[in-house]
Every structure is written in C-alpha cells, then in structure tokens.
Amino acid sequence: MLDSLKQAGKNIGRELGRTWENLSEGWRELLNRSSDALTHFSRNKNEVPIESGALATFPRWSLLAGEVEETDKEIVVRVETPGMEKKDCRITIEGNILYVSGEKHFERESHDSTYHVMERAYGSFQRTIPLPGNVDADNAEASYKNGVLSIRLPKVDGENRRAVQVH
Secondary structure: OHHHHHHHHHHHHHHHHHHHHHHHHHHHHHHHHHOOOEEEEEOOOOOOOOOOOOOOOOOOEEEOOEEEEEOOOEEEEEEEOOOOOHHHEEEEEEOOEEEEEEEEOOOOOOOOOOOOOOOOOOEEEEEEEEOOOOEOHHHOEEEEEOOEEEEEEEEOOOOOEEEEOEO
16 A cells, blocks of 8 residues: 555656646747747726736736748747737837837726636737848838737838838
C-alpha cells in the first residue's frame, strides 16, 4: 500500500512538472511573440466601478495584436481593436514610428447584473509600432472594418510627421 502511494505521489509530481513546463513555455512564447502587442489601458476619470468585490475594476492590460506587411511600394499595418468605433482611434506617424492610440469605452446593457468574468480592458491606450522604413505620411490612408484598423503607408526616403484620418 505504501509503495502504491509513493508511486502515485511521483506520478502527480511528474504531471505537475509537465503542467508547469507547458505553462512556462506558453508564457515565454506569449512574451516573445506578443510583448509589443501587450498594451496598457489607462483608467478613465469618470469610470464607474462595475460592482463591489473581485471584479470591481477592469483589467488594465490587453493584447492589441497587429501585423506589419511590406511590399515594394508600401507598408501596411493592421491592428486588432475589437469593441471600438473608428472615431475612437487616432493615428500619428513620426519618422518610422507609428502611434495608434484611442479609447475603448465600457458599455453596460444592464445595471442589475453581476459579472463573473471580466477579461476585456477598457480605457485609453497607446500602441507604438516601429516601421521598417520611412513613409509618406501625407498620403497615408487608414480604414476600420470588423474590428481591424488598417493603415496603408506609401514608402519614401526622408522623414515626415502627420496625423491620419480613419475612414
């Protein structure tokens, strides 16, 4: 009986070790691949707590996943900004740095409910995306569809700074 308990303890220890290793590997991959996408959301001044208890505040960090694609003529940047309206997105270009900022508003359908899971971040944010080269900021175009902000940046030599209107 004692031997079977010892063996069960070893098996549990081995499984816990594998679980921890998988969790650590997943965390390392998230940091390596998405560390730039991990975006801080600042608290709004007029933010009202959801309710008392563990979920009284929103998460302050969220992933704004993006991609930067380059062709011979342009650089295209796409950033996932789900739950936002295009009017809440701002884009600024300084040299070869793209700044995407905005505000994600919390809208509650009912005030007589209780949240049990709150994983979505709300508030103001800014995401900085380095570009692989200089772009023509005066001819940049931005669009917003299905929660994805797309910015088309024609490539040029030199340096520009300009805000881009989202269409």
